[in-house]
Amino acid sequence: MLGGVRLSDAFIARSLDEIMFWSRIMKEHSLFLKLGFNCDDTELIQEADQFYQVFEAIGNKAQSFSLQTDPQQIKQFNSEVHQAASMIWAYKRKILNLLLTCKITGNNFPLLVDHTSREAAYFANRLTELNNGQLQPLPAAIIQENVFFLRIMADHAKFIGHLLDPSERKLVDQAREFSHDFDQLLYQAVDLESMRPQSETVPILDQFLDENRVSVKSLRDFKKTARDLIEACRIKSIIHPLLADHVFREADRFLHIIDAFEAQLTGNGNRNIVLDDH
Structure with a gap:
């Protein structure tokens, strides 16, 4: 049992949650x-x-499973999806190499391609952890997960700033401010990581999560506003409406993860087995 929830149920729920969320992200990366x-x-x-x-097929298949599915079947599915995630990671790294060696041009920033490859690697690694039985976040994982997502958020702010029309001066300035804020949070997280294991105390991790939560919520709300304005054609940009929603969902995901980590630290770690409603 895990906080009143059977281990098999927690494994299935978390596996399907990761796959439902990240397979959609990978599918959208392919389009972008x-x-x-x-x-x-x-x-x-x-x-x-x-x-x-x-990845569209993977998302559809994931919806056919439930908590009543045989855990071994889910474990096999995780392995299949891991292979797909590894393959798209290799594809993205190939694109990055072609861009950095000037063999192709186009509108894909090298940092954007690297960014998407980091997410593919994260997805593959998460599936490996689940199949190895790691359901609970370890203190080290809390720091490492925040390092990963803080960098993702910093990247998003930079991309938004570059893809908004330069005449949208106020929004561009806001994006730059978010970029600076998340760069600073990322540096703090990297410092905390280098202090491990001594930094893995509940008070330090709790303060770490609280500080990150405030900034992530602000960025999430900014992305939601930008998404709504883009969808209503009220601001000038070259941001695809789906991309605006994509980065909003990732910020919202990070908030759910912070809350789950916080619950774990305070002893209420399994109140939310599934992190997102997608």
Whole structure:
């Protein structure tokens, strides 16, 4: 039992939650990368289309499972999805190499491609952890997870600042401020990581999560406002409406993870087995 929940139920719920969330993210990455290629990058475009279909199928298959599914079947599914996540990671690193060696051009920032590859690696690693029985966040994982997501949030702020029309001066300035804020939070998290294991105390981790939560909530709300304005065609940008929603969902996900870590620290760690409603 895990906080009143059977281990098998927790394993299934968390596995399906990770797959439902991240398979959608991977599917959308495929679309965004495709849109950023030049029209003559036909092979890369075809590969992007294939990955879109792969992760769409994975998301659909995940919806066919329930808590009554045999845990061994879920473990096998995790392994299959891990392979797909590893393959899209390799595809993204190939694109990054082509960009950095000037063999292709287009509208995909190298940092954006690296960013998406880090998320693919995170997804694959999370599936490995689940199959190895790691359901509870360890103190080290709390710090490492925040390092990962704080960098993701800092990247998002930079991308938003670059993709807004320069005439949207106030929004561009806000994005730059968020970029600076999350760079500072990231540096603090890296410092905390280097102080491990001595930094893995409940008071320090609790303060760490509280400080991050305040900034993530502000960024999440900014992304929601930007998404709504983009969808209503009220601001000028080259941000795809789906991309605006994509980065909003990732910030919202991070908030759920912070809350889950906080609950774990305070002894209420399993009140939310599934982190997101997607």
